[in-house]
Structure formats: C-alpha cells, structure tokens
Amino acid sequence: MGSPGQQLLRAVLRLFFEKLYTTFAWTYDLVAWMSSMGQWRVWQSAALEDLPEGDVLEIGHGTGHLLLKLMRLDRNAFGIDTSQQMTRIAAKRLHRNGYYPHIIRSKAQQLPFPSKHFSVILSAFPSTYIFDPSTLSEAYRVLQSNGVFIIVGNVQITGRGLHDRFAAWLYRVTGQAGEITEGWDQPFLDQGFSAHLEQVAQQRAIVLRVVARKDEVRESFAPCATEA
Secondary structure, three states: OOOHHHHHHHHHHHHHHHHHOOOOHHHHHHHHHHHOOOOHHHHHHHHHOOOOOOOEEEEOOOOOHHHHHHHHOOOOEEEEEOOHHHHHHHHHHHHHOOOOOEEEEOOOOOOOOOOOOEEEEEEEOOOHHHHOHHHHHHHHHHEEEEEEEEEEEEEEEOOOOHHHHHHHHHHHHOOOOOOOOOOOOHHHHHOOOEEEEEEEEOOOEEEEEEEEEOOHHHHOOOOOOOOO
8 A cells, every 4th residue: 555655646646647648648758768767668569579460459559659660560550549649649650650540549448340350459558447347358359269468567677777776666656567466367367368477578677468368268158248
C-alpha cells in the first residue's frame, strides 16, 4: 500500500499520465524519453521479439512508434487507441514516413474487427484496462487459433548510472517495475488463454513481457464471445 505520501504521489502521477494521453499528448514522447532516460523506445521494442507471421493489432498505439516499426518490417499492422490526440499524432507520424495508417479510435473492450482476424496482438505499457475481462475476451475473439497476445508492461532497470537509478525509482513509484505477484495469469486463464512470462534482456534493463496464447485445445472450452 505504501505511506500516505507515496499514495498521494502515485495519485498525482496517475493523473499526470492520464493528461499525457489527452490534453498534453504533444509532450508524451519527450516525457517518456526523459522519464526512461532515453530507453522508452528500446523497452517498447521488446514487444517485437519473435513475432509469428500474419496481421498485427496494437492496442493503445499512443504516438505510433511501434506501429511505424511494424510497418517498416513489412507487417500488415493495425492500431486502436481511445485518445483523439494520440490518434492524430500517430497518423501524422505514419503519413510523414510514407505509410497509410490502419488506425481506429476504439476501446479495447469493443474491438471493431472480425473474429479470428489477427495472428498477433501487442500492447506496450498499457494501463489497467488491459486486464479487464472484456478486453481479454475481445482479444481472444479476434485472434486466430494459436495467435498470441503480447503485453510489455514491466521493466527491471539494471543500469547503475545515476540516471538509471532515477528511472528505476520513478518506475517503482508508478508500478511499472517490481516483482510479478502470484496469480498474475488468472485473468488470461479465465478467458481461455495459456500464458507465460518472458524476459527480454537489454543493455540497461530487463523487460518482462506476457505472452498469452489462444490454444486450439483450450478454444473449444473457452467462454463464448459475442461478435462485434
């Protein structure tokens, strides 16, 4: 739980980060770069390790850097985000680089795509909506059999420089660092996924990612999802 001071700081930071997605979206990249000491995009790239072939959906595309990387890899990539400001910024970034953006403003709990369409769903540093049963149910619905849902959301900073120590403190405060608690996989199991954790070692950090798979065996026993 933490002390009252820590709780207040976390509440203020949560409000600040919420504003970063809307009113102050134009500052998002700068704040992310500063708070991570220049490592934000490197951490994000952990989501791209060993992706299977096929169409990709990014949930919460933000300012579009991960979508741009996917398109540069010749992937047929789609993105959703609820923020009008983020949608505008991401679209401009992709257009500037010569790509036609498949971007839709939508909630993760109501994905505007047909069932069994994607082989991969990605989400990098999402907020708690990603574990909403409706989000996971929709992710399960739009994934093909044996498709994977990859979530990058936890970083253990291993760099020993002063700037790395500051970033480590900040990410502990905001809940994006630390140990994974027992039962973390239960929301995925409840929706019919199998799930495991992977560690992606980088130069100054270890990025933890969840890999949840829509198994063919589990699919026949999974809760029925309503078509969008």
